[in-house]
Amino acid sequence: MLNYIIMENYLIEQINEINSTLDNFISNKKIIKEEVEKVFDSSSKKILEKQIRTLNDGRLLLEDQRIIFGAFRTIKNVTESMHSALLKAEELHENPTTAEKCKEIMPPIFAVVNEIARYDPYDKSDRLENVFNFSRILRKKAKNMGFSKSIDEELKELRMEPEEIKEFVDKLNETIQNRLEI
Amino acid sequence: MIVVVDSSVLIAASILWTYESESGSYRLKGKAHGESNALFESLNSHKEITCIITKTVEIEAKSALEDAVKSVLEYKISKNTLPDFLLMKYNLMTLQDIVLNASMDRLEEIIEEYSTRLPIDICERDEIKTGEIIPFFDELIPKTSPFIPAPFIPRTIRGSMNGKEDILRSMMDALPKGGIIYKGYPENKDLILMAESVYICRNHRKNDELVYIASLDNNLKPNPKFIGSPVWPYRKLVGIDSTVRDMLEKKFGFRGEHPKQLLEELSGHP
Numbered sequence: 001m002l003n004y005i006i007m008e009n010y011l012i013e014q015i016n017e018i019n020s021t022l023d024n025f026i027s028n029k030k031i032i033k034e035e036v037e038k039v040f041d042s043s044s045k046k047i048l049e050k051q052i053r054t055l056n057d058g059r060l061l062l063e064d065q066r067i068i069f070g071a072f073r074t075i076k077n078v079t080e081s082m083h084s085a086l087l088k089a090e091e092l093h094e095n096p097t098t099a100e101k102c103k104e105i106m107p108p109i110f111a112v113v114n115e116i117a118r119y120d121p122y123d124k125s126d127r128l129e130n131v132f133n134f135s136r137i138l139r140k141k142a143k144n145m146g147f148s149k150s151i152d153e154e155l156k157e158l159r160m161e162p163e164e165i166k167e168f169v170d171k172l173n174e175t176i177q178n179r180l181e182i
Numbered sequence: 183m184i185v186v187v188d189s190s191v192l193i194a195a196s197i198l199w200t201y202e203s204e205s206g207s208y209r210l211k212g213k214a215h216g217e218s219n220a221l222f223e224s225l226n227s228h229k230e231i232t233c234i235i236t237k238t239v240e241i242e243a244k245s246a247l248e249d250a251v252k253s254v255l256e257y258k259i260s261k262n263t264l265p266d267f268l269l270m271k272y273n274l275m276t277l278q279d280i281v282l283n284a285s286m287d288r289l290e291e292i293i294e295e296y297s298t299r300l301p302i303d304i305c306e307r308d309e310i311k312t313g314e315i316i317p318f319f320d321e322l323i324p325k326t327s328p329f330i331p332a333p334f335i336p337r338t339i340r341g342s343m344n345g346k347e348d349i350l351r352s353m354m355d356a357l358p359k360g361g362i363i364y365k366g367y368p369e370n371k372d373l374i375l376m377a378e379s380v381y382i383c384r385n386h387r388k389n390d391e392l393v394y395i396a397s398l399d400n401n402l403k404p405n406p407k408f409i410g411s412p413v414w415p416y417r418k419l420v421g422i423d424s425t426v427r428d429m430l431e432k433k434f435g436f437r438g439e440h441p442k443q444l445l446e447e448l449s450g451h452p
């Protein structure tokens with residue numbers, strides 16, 4: 001079976017690297033800022049790269065791209081929130097508690113990544129429902145543990161003109177209204 | 183009292199996304215958001231009322247939200263071409279993800295905060311659907327119409343008529359107001375919700391308490407009575423037809439109601 005992730009890149013290894021870095025911080029009872037910067041910067045770049053590849057992947061339907069892109073985006077937001085929490089840990093005297101909290105988020109991250117890795121874009125019967133569901137679980141858990149971004153922070157990612165945002169929101173409003181016209 | 187919430191009300195209450203920035207404010211707000219949200223608030227303040235959102239309704243509401251986002255995305259992407267295609271796609275994907283997740287969060291919050299989930303025997307529910315609800319509609323639907331047909335106006339009169347709206351209106355007023363007005367055969371999701379409500383009436387209702395379905399859908403609540411097709415330019419609303427809703431209540435025990443009417447009922451509830 002074609003394997004979506006392994007075939008194209010190295011994200012699992014990247015997530016494994018974050019995991020083992022956290023293990024080191026916990027066993028040494030110390031968070032090392034330089035290591036945080038190195039591992040998390042590199043993972044952010046790789047996830048972004050993966051997001052862009054997903055959008056460019058001609059094998060995927062738009063709907064599949066949407067779900068996989070969203071899942072990568074959730075992982076990216078969570079790991080970036082972990083990144084800033086780990087950097088602040090020392091001054092907040094939460095060293096290594098923050099690393100332990102981050103470690104708790106790792107299983108749902110692995111669940112999302114593994115679910116994407118299982119996806120075969122050539123198998124038309126394959127469904128991405130689980131990717132979406134696991135990604136929602138990850139988002140929820142991360143939010144409960146304080147590893148989430150505010151809407152303001154999320155919107156900073158956009159390079160859109162206000163008019164374009166308004167157009168999209170208006171169109172979505174109209175579509176939802178039409179669907180509720182029942 | 184038990185209130186079973188339909189997916190239309192759950193969606194309407196979930197959709198409220200506002201973002202204020204220096205460059206402007208963006209507002210995504212479901213139709214009937216006000217009354218749907220107020221209904222949940224009111225149900226929450228009446229602790230003796232059981233508010234139920236079944237798993238079927240939750241799944242239906244989530245997929246309806248996803249479908250709406252998906253269709254807008256397809257529309258926007260189909261309208262754009264190179265050179266900035268990838269950047270535009272990235273931005274649209276990000277924006278839809280932000281909005282969809284915010285709406286899903288709100289939807290899940292509503293379910294957690296306001297609703298109870300009672301056990302439903304799926305086999306029994308399906309038996310109710312196929313053995314009772316479907317035969318009921320098979321017999322009823324041929325006797326119903328979604329609207330009162332508009333009068334035919336001969337072309338000779340139509341062409342020369344000035345102020346034809348007045349003439350049409352008086353013709354409409356003269357029409358008989360009879361017949362059962364009903365939207366049409368319910369979708370499978372509505373049949374399932376009805377069967378679940380029947381199951382709740384039979385297995386979870388205490389001392390003949392009232393069981394309501396809160397819905398914006400004309401398959402579940404009383405129907406507006408139009409003369410002329412709802413898409414016809416001179417259609418006229420001549421009242422509300424609750425015949426099918428009342429028949430369902432008499433036969434199965436649940437009463438479909440618009441959130442606004444339900445709110446009025448609740449305001450009189452101690």
